[in-house]
Amino acid sequence: MKNNFIEELQEIVQESGLAPSHFEVEITESIMIESAEKALKCINEIKKMGIKIAIDDFGTGYSSLSYLNKFPVDMLKIDKSFIDVMKSSESSRQYVATIISIGHVLNLDVISEGVETEDQLETLKTIGCDYIQGYLWGRPLPPEEAEMLVKASLKS
16 A cells, blocks of 8 residues: 555566566555555556456455455455365365355456465365465575575576
8 A cells, every 4th residue: 555566566576587477466455444445546556557466365355355356356365364274164164165166257367375284285185266375385595595405496
């Protein structure tokens, strides 16, 4: 929501030397709803730059399908709180499956956050989740190590 966010983002992309398609901006659904007009303008500018947009923590706020249709986003990120309880009840698993289905109907990729166990991974595979994020793949890295990892993956 910063007034100079687009300029800062352009500078970061330019300084990195990476293609804009290697970047993703995450926007919480609450920000989208609170400031819909400003958020839409900003999202459109980011998309013009070639950067991907993800809706973070989807399902934790006041989700509205009309916003998903209006905003040119690429990905939904399912909040960890839903992943944690997915195995405790069928209704929780179905809730996650429904979010995934909604994402796919809208031609969005879906990523589940906070995946920590093989059981969670297997359940998410079964119900069609596109991507996962979480400790199962690795812990957060200091900036220097993250930069080395990204550079190494771009070379291979």
